[in-house]
Structures are given as structure tokens and as C-alpha cells.
Amino acid sequence: xxxxTKADDIALALEExxxxxxxxxxxxxxxxxxxxxxxxxxxxxxxxxxRLAALGLVTFEPNRGVRVRLLSLDEIREAxxxxxxxxxxATEVATPKMTDDDLAELERAERRFSxxxxxxxxxxxxxxxxxxxxRDWLHLNHSFHDVIxxxxxxxxxxxMAKAARRTFLVKPVWATGADLDELFLKNDLQHRAIxxxxxxxxxxxxxxxxxxxxxxxxxxxxxxxDKVSAQAREASGVR
Amino acid sequence: xxxxTKADDIALALEExxxxxxxxxxxxxxxxxxxxxxxxxxxxxxxxxxRLAALGLVTFEPNRGVRVRLLSLDEIREAxxxxxxxxxxATEVATPKMTDDDLAELERAERRFSxxxxxxxxxxxxxxxxxxxxRDWLHLNHSFHDVIxxxxxxxxxxxMAKAARRTFLVKPVWATGADLDELFLKNDLQHRAIxxxxxxxxxxxxxxxxxxxxxxxxxxxxxxxDKVSAQAREASGVR
DNA sequence: GAGGCATACTTAGGATCCAATTTGGGTACA
DNA sequence: TGTACCCAAATTGGATCCTAAGTATGCCTC
Numbered sequence: 078x079x080x081x082t083k084a085d086d087i088a089l090a091l092e093e094x095x096x097x098x099x100x101x102x103x104x105x106x107x108x109x110x111x112x113x114x115x116x117x118x119x120x121x122x123x124x125x126x127x128r129l130a131a132l133g134l135v136t137f138e139p140n141r142g143v144r145v146r147l148l149s150l151d152e153i154r155e156a157x158x159x160x161x162x163x164x165x166x167a168t169e170v171a172t173p174k175m176t177d178d179d180l181a182e183l184e185r186a187e188r189r190f191s192x193x194x195x196x197x198x199x200x201x202x203x204x205x206x207x208x209x210x211x212r213d214w215l216h217l218n219h220s221f222h223d224v225i226x227x228x229x230x231x232x233x234x235x236x237m238a239k240a241a242r243r244t245f246l247v248k249p250v251w252a253t254g255a256d257l258d259e260l261f262l263k264n265d266l267q268h269r270a271i272x273x274x275x276x277x278x279x280x281x282x283x284x285x286x287x288x289x290x291x292x293x294x295x296x297x298x299x300x301x302x303d304k305v306s307a308q309a310r311e312a313s314g315v316r
Numbered sequence: 317x318x319x320x321t322k323a324d325d326i327a328l329a330l331e332e333x334x335x336x337x338x339x340x341x342x343x344x345x346x347x348x349x350x351x352x353x354x355x356x357x358x359x360x361x362x363x364x365x366x367r368l369a370a371l372g373l374v375t376f377e378p379n380r381g382v383r384v385r386l387l388s389l390d391e392i393r394e395a396x397x398x399x400x401x402x403x404x405x406a407t408e409v410a411t412p413k414m415t416d417d418d419l420a421e422l423e424r425a426e427r428r429f430s431x432x433x434x435x436x437x438x439x440x441x442x443x444x445x446x447x448x449x450x451r452d453w454l455h456l457n458h459s460f461h462d463v464i465x466x467x468x469x470x471x472x473x474x475x476m477a478k479a480a481r482r483t484f485l486v487k488p489v490w491a492t493g494a495d496l497d498e499l500f501l502k503n504d505l506q507h508r509a510i511x512x513x514x515x516x517x518x519x520x521x522x523x524x525x526x527x528x529x530x531x532x533x534x535x536x537x538x539x540x541x542d543k544v545s546a547q548a549r550e551a552s553g554v555r
Numbered sequence: 556g557a558g559g560c561a562t563a564c565t566t567a568g569g570a571t572c573c574a575a576t577t578t579g580g581g582t583a584c585a
Numbered sequence: 586t587g588t589a590c591c592c593a594a595a596t597t598g599g600a601t602c603c604t605a606a607g608t609a610t611g612c613c614t615c
Contacts, residue, residue: 081378082598084366108567118600120359123568124366127323131370133475139320140567140606155472158409162401170397233394233483236372237476244472321568347597357570362598379576379597 083117084124090115091125095134095145096243102147106135132240148244150302156244157295163238164222165288168271171229172280179228180276186224187268190217194265201253218294221268225275225287254304260297267293322356323363329354330364334373334384335482341386345374371479387483389541395483396534402477403461404527407510410468411519418467419515425463426507429456433504437497457533460507464514464526493543499536506532 091111094100106126112119126143129135135143148156175183193214200207219242226235267290274283330350333339345365351358365382368374374382387395414422432453439446458481465474506529513522 082376084598085376119567120599120601124363124598127363127366128370131367133472137321137324141608142567152472155470158405158470159402159473159476162405163398166397166401231394231397233372233391233480234398237398237480241472241476323568348595358597359569359571363568380578381597 082121083115084121084128087111087115087117087121088125088128091129092132092134092243095129100145102145105142105144107142133244150299152244153298153302154295156241157291157298159241160238161288161291161295163234163241164225164291165284167222167229167231167234167238168225168275168287169280169284170231170234171225172275172278172283174230175228175275179224180272183221183224183272183275186217186221187272190214190221190268191265193217194261197253197261198258201255201258206253218264257297257300257304260293260300264290264294264297321360322354323360323367326350326354326356326360327364327367330368331371331373331482334368339384341384344381344383346381372483389538391483392537392541393534395480396530396537398480399477400527400530400534402473402480403464403530404523406461406468406470406473406477407464407514407526408519408523409470409473410464411514411517411522413469414467414514418463419511422460422463422511422514425456425460426511429453429460429507430504432456433500436500440493440497457503496536496539496543499532499539503529503533503536 091100091106095102100106108119108122108126111122115122126135126137130137130143133146135145137143193210196210197214200210226238229235267286271283271286271290274286330339330345334341339345347358347361347365350361354361365374365376369376369382372385374384376382432449435449436453439449465477468474506525510522510525510529513525
């Protein structure tokens with residue numbers, strides 16, 4: 078019960094659980110079950126669900142319950158298109174506004190992300206699957222862009238772009254492999270290029286690079302999804 | 317109680333009332349007042365408010381009530397930037413997908429909007445203030461873009477662009493005058509240009525035109541807001 | 556034995572009730 | 586006279602209860 082109302086807390090917790098894949102897409106949520114899980118009555122639970130419904134994470138089916146939304150590949154592609162437009166816009170707006178402090182922070186964020194990418198690639202070479210490293214990678218990826226948002230001071234754009242971020246699940250992001258390493262490294266290099274363009278005070282350049290970067294991330298995710306489903310097919314074929 | 321739950325109905329009604337300016341921005345909403353207004357208990361009212369809060373139309377201040385969000389000029393500008401990006405993206409996506417039927421419908425929408433613009437300009441010349449005509453104009457403006465969205469078949473983009481549409485109020489749109497006529501007519505011509513680009517199967521061209529069109533609409537709204545506030549200043553000065 | 560209808564059970568929607576927090580006014584004291 | 590404190594009224598947040606809608610199960614009929 079960190080802050081404010083319980084409905085908000087529950088909404089946050091459920092959002093996290095849905096986005097992280099802890100609650101599988103397509104499953105139906107029982108209000109009573111949630112209420113005893115969070116040790117509250119059904120009232121705040123329902124208010125939280127209304128919020129999630131407005132965000133598009135769940136759908137209400139009157140008198141039948143709420144269902145966790147499951148996204149098609151098309152919708153995931155759309156989400157990346159939206160992010161590409163909005164993040165590139167934010168980057169363009171941010172470029173002239175970035176102070177030296179902001180640039181220094183951006184560089185720190187970029188370094189941290191670089192290290193996370195290194196760790197991910199090493200992990201891939203060793204054939205390990207460390208969910209914590211993968212989660213860190215994703216989080217630091219977002220952190221980089223968050224620095225830009227903060228400098229751009231565009232609350233509405235930020236809010237909508239982050240809504241687009243939340244539409245797809247991060248759970249299946251944990252396929253790695255030699256074929257993907259190249260894409261991961263490219264992703265890392267793109268951060269550097271974006272920062273260079275900002276440092277060079279080129280709004281248009283930064284914009285184009287940011288756009289390409291997000292679309293490239295989308296292709297990376299698609300490659301990962303392909304690989305995951307291929308592995309799943311193989312596994313079921315063996316069985 | 318057209319469909320589904322009362323919470324949904326109330327949310328729709330409140331959304332309309334807020335966007336239309338019927339409920340003034342910055343005012344606080346009393347749950348009990350709303351419940352007797354809609355002839356229901358406070359429970360569905362609160363669920364409706366949660367939905368509006370998730371959409372960003374109102375803000376919850378714990379134990380203090382909900383406040384209708386009031387937007388700064390900066391945020392209105394942001395909303396138009398978002399719309400410019402998303403609508404141009406949708407237009408680009410739609411262009412190769414438009415069937416002849418879609419194009420015919422787009423032309424009809426454009427014609428209707430043209431007539432609404434004519435009516436608006438005539439009204440301006442006669443010095444009248446007809447809220448119905450103005451409302452029609454805005455509605456038909458949206459209709460034109462809705463045809464494009466339908467053809468593009470991009471639900472997420474459409475949802476987010478429409479969320480951006482809803483962030484600003486349409487109430488102050490009712491200043492007219494000779495200085496604004498030019499901008500209204502330009503707006504109308506841009507629709508024609510966009511349709512021509514789509515008909516010529518030029519996704520990039522349509523995209524650029526759509527972007528410029530939305531940004532131009534933003535400048536139009538700013539001009540209107542300027543005029544309205546100037547008139548308000550004059551009125552209070554006279555008094 | 557299969558299909559349809561009725562009934563019981565499950566679950567969501569909505570109303571009412573209680574608790575907790577805020578705010579405004581009034582009073583007492585410096 | 587101004588300020589601080591306290592109490593009461595108003596209002597929201599949350600819990601419980603009731604109703605209605607939907608689903609499943611079982612019985613009856615063909």
C-alpha cells in the first residue's frame with residue numbers, strides 16, 4: 078500500500094503481472110480470486126480492472142468477467158510503429174533542449190545499456206538463460222529513452238509512447254543465439270549514434286536515427302518471437 | 317442504458333460532457349451529485365471515473381475528489397504533434413490498401429466537409445454564431461480521417477490518435493472572422509490534397525500532406541484560441 | 556439414447572452501509 | 586487582533602449485501 082488508493086496499487090500490480098507475462102494472455106480474471114489475493118474487497122479490484130480496461134490491457138465481457146488481452150503479431154508491429162513515431166518525435170524535441178548534464182546522463186545510460194548488452198551476448202555464447210540479465214537489458218534500454226523524454230519535457234507524448242510500450246509482453250524476449258547477437262549489438266550501436274546526433278545538435282538526424290532504432294528493435298523482437306516459436310515447434314515435434 | 321454496463325454508459329456521457337466543454341476544466345466532480353444525476357449509486361460512477369482517469373481526462377486526488385483536467389497551451393500543442401505523427405502514419409499505411417470503394421467514400425466525406433466549411437465561412441461573413449454548424453464542421457473533419465483509419469486497419473494507432481483528439485476541448489472552437497476564414501479554407505483544401513495523393517497511390521506524399529494538415533489544424537486552433545482570449549480581454553476591458 | 560428444457564450454482568453488476576481523511580469554522584489563548 | 590488548535594460536517598475509500606445474468610447439470614420427453 079505504498080501510495081494513495083488501493084485501486085491504484087492493485088492496478089499497478091496487475092499491470093506489471095500482465096506485461097511481464099506472469100498472467101498469461103487470454104486468461105480470464107476472477108474478481109473474487111483477485112480480492113482475496115490482494116486481501117481487499119471486490120470494490121477496489123473492479124476499479125483497478127476498469128483502469129486496465131481503459132488502457133486496453135483487458136477487456137470487459139459484461140456479466141462474464143474480464144479477459145487479459147492477447148495481441149496478434151500485427152498489433153505488436155503496430156505498437157512498434159507508434160513507438161517509432163513518438164520516440165523519434167520526442168528525440169527531435171529533446172535535442173535542442175538537452176543540457177550538458179542531460180548529455181552526461183544519457184552517456185551513463187548508454188554505458189549501462191552497453192554493459193547489459195555485453196552480458197546478454199556473453200550469456201548467449203555460454204548457452205545460459207538468465208532471466209535477470211534479460212530483464213535488466215530491457216529495463217536499461219527503456220532508461221536510455223527515458224532520459225530523452227525527461228529532457229524533452231513532453232508529458233503527453235511520453236505517456237502515450239509508454240502506453241505503446243506496455244501493449245506487448247516482455248516474457249518471450251528470452252531467446253538468444255548467435256543469429257540474434259548481431260541484432261542486439263546493432264541495437265546498442267544505435268543508442269550511441271542517437272546520442273552523437275543529439276550531442277551534435279542535429280534534431281533531424283537524431284529523429285531519423287531514433288525512428289530507425291525503434292523499428293529495428295521491432296525487427297529484433299520479431300526475430301526473437303520467430304525463434305521462440307520455432308523452438309516450441311521443435312520441442313513439440315520431439316515429443 | 318444503450319449497451320453493457322452502467323459504468324460504461326456514464327463514462328461515455330461524462331467523456332462527451334468534458335470534451336464538449338459542458339463540464340468546465342478544472343472543476344471538481346462530486347460522486348454523489350453524479351450518482352443522482354444519472355440515477356444510479358456511486359459504485360458505477362466511481363468505476364466510470366477510474367476509466368476517465370486512465371484516459372487522462374480527470375485526475376484522482378485521494379480523499380479529495382476528482383478534478384477535470386485542464387490543459388496548458390503546451391499540452392494542446394503536444395496533442396497536435398502526436399496526432400500529426402499518428403495520422404500521417406495511418407495515412408501512409410492506408411494508401412496502398414484503399415479500395416475504389418474506400419476512395420469513393422473518402423470523396424464523399426471530403427465533399428461533406430467542404431460544405432460544412434462553406435457554411436462556416438458564410439456564417440462568419442454574416443456575423444452569426446451557430447454552435448450546431450461549428451459542431452458539424454468538427455465532426456465531419458474527424459469523419460474524413462476516420463475513413464482513412466478504417467482502410468488502414470490499424471486499431472492501436474487509431475485508438476491512440478483518438479485519445480489525443482480527446483485531450484483538448486472543442487468548446488472554444490467557435491470564434492470566426494475574416495482573418496480565420498483563410499485558415500478554414502486552407503484546411504479544406506488540404507483534405508483534397510491528401511485524397512489526391514492517396515488516389516495517386518503515393519504513400520509518402522499522402523503522409524507528408526497529412527502531417528502538415530494536422531499541424532496546420534493545430535495552428536488554426538491556436539489562432540482561434542488567441543482570438544477568443546482577445547475577445548474575452550476586450551469584453552472585460554469594456555466592463 | 557439424444558436433445559431440449561428447467562433448475563441450481565457460479566459470478567459479475569449495483570446498492571447500501573461503514574470507516575477514514577480532509578476541510579472549514581469556531582473558540583481559546585497569546 | 587492574530588494564530589493555533591480542536592471539533593464537526595462533508596466527502597471519499599472500502600466492505601458487505603443483494604440482484605440479475607450466464608453456465609452447467611440433470612431430468613424429462615420423444
